[in-house]
Amino acid sequence: MKRRIFSGIQPTGKLHIGNYLGAIKNWIDLQDDYDCIWGIVDFHSMTVPYDHEGMSSRVLDCAATYLAAGLDPEKCELMIQSRVKEHTELTWILNTVTPISWLERVPTYKDKSKRFSDNVNMGLMDYPVLMAADIILYKAEAVPVGEDQLPHLELTREIVRRFNSTFGDTFPEPKEIVSEGALVRGLDGQAKMSKSLNNCIYIDETPEDIWKKLSTAVTDPQRVRKTDPGDPKVCNIFSLHQLFSSKEDIGYCEHGCKTAGIGCIECKKILAENIAKELAPIREKKTELLHNVDYIKDVLNSGIKYSKKIASKTIEEVYQKIGTTYPFLK
Numbered sequence: 001m002k003r004r005i006f007s008g009i010q011p012t013g014k015l016h017i018g019n020y021l022g023a024i025k026n027w028i029d030l031q032d033d034y035d036c037i038w039g040i041v042d043f044h045s046m047t048v049p050y051d052h053e054g055m056s057s058r059v060l061d062c063a064a065t066y067l068a069a070g071l072d073p074e075k076c077e078l079m080i081q082s083r084v085k086e087h088t089e090l091t092w093i094l095n096t097v098t099p100i101s102w103l104e105r106v107p108t109y110k111d112k113s114k115r116f117s118d119n120v121n122m123g124l125m126d127y128p129v130l131m132a133a134d135i136i137l138y139k140a141e142a143v144p145v146g147e148d149q150l151p152h153l154e155l156t157r158e159i160v161r162r163f164n165s166t167f168g169d170t171f172p173e174p175k176e177i178v179s180e181g182a183l184v185r186g187l188d189g190q191a192k193m194s195k196s197l198n199n200c201i202y203i204d205e206t207p208e209d210i211w212k213k214l215s216t217a218v219t220d221p222q223r224v225r226k227t228d229p230g231d232p233k234v235c236n237i238f239s240l241h242q243l244f245s246s247k248e249d250i251g252y253c254e255h256g257c258k259t260a261g262i263g264c265i266e267c268k269k270i271l272a273e274n275i276a277k278e279l280a281p282i283r284e285k286k287t288e289l290l291h292n293v294d295y296i297k298d299v300l301n302s303g304i305k306y307s308k309k310i311a312s313k314t315i316e317e318v319y320q321k322i323g324t325t326y327p328f329l330k
Contacts, residue, residue: 006140008039011058016200018184018193026179028070036076047123068286077303086311090133132156167321189218189236207276226263
């Protein structure tokens with residue numbers, strides 16, 4: 001039996017290269033060796049202001065991107081979180097064993113409370129509990145995460161330990177599979193790449209759009225003129241080279257930057273070509289898939305059916321542990 005893993009991405013808009021490098025690209029490598037369930041976690045996207053009328057199209061776009069990037073329905077399952085009601089049932093049960101103080105210390109809650117100060121809702125605080133439910137509902141033994149998500153996963157393990165000690169051994173403590181390239185800085189060179197911060201390159205962008213965004217992206221702040229030598233270690237563009245470019249291009253740009261042999265524009269042009277080259281097959285495949293929406297729906301329905309089967313079994317076990325099976329009822 002393969003070990004099971006679960007992970008998901010919020011359908012808050014088109015997926016960007018941070019999602020690709022930090023999640024999807026790693027998922028592709030894992031699908032041969034694990035029993036993989038990849039979710040489109042739509043309930044998570046509701047914790048901040050969102051366009052409810054566009055949710056359906058965003059979910060389809062997310063699924064199409066998953067498939068176009070290389071997730072294979074013959075090797076893994078794709079599902080939609082809200083279509084499996086046990087996610088929210090288990091979240092409520094886990095809430096009863098999760099102290100509020102645990103949630104108040106989560107870095108994501110602190111960050112988003114500042115960014116969305118006019119909408120600090122209960123869902124924003126409870127996000128990590130829903131995340132824990134997402135994972136342990138399928139008794140996932142491992143979760144692919146970036147280093148910035150490790151506090152969330154450790155909280156999941158704390159919740160598991162509290163539940164198991166209260167009601168008896170039920171859930172495994174999921175281990176982390178740390179994803180390479182998971183923390184991708186945005187084009188502003190400061191924050192993590194994010195749709196909400198408008199500092200990202202989308203997976204399906206054209207070469208022209210990629211260049212337009214890179215041409216104004218932040219580089220080494222100490223390199224004011226082309227004749228100034230730079231420090232690749234602090235340059236956001238160079239960090240993206242390490243994720244998209246060949247060793248030859250990386251070496252050329254590193255040496256050229258340190259010696260002022262090339263300017264930032266030339267460095268950006270090389271990067272733009274390499275990003276466009278890697279993303280072109282995904283963009284083309286996605287366009288093809290979106291002309292065959294019935295296939296996407298079939299994949300999702302199959303994944304949802306598979307997920308429901310596991311989830312219903314888990315929640316019945318949980319009901320037995322917490323004493324809510326009530327044998328006197330039919």
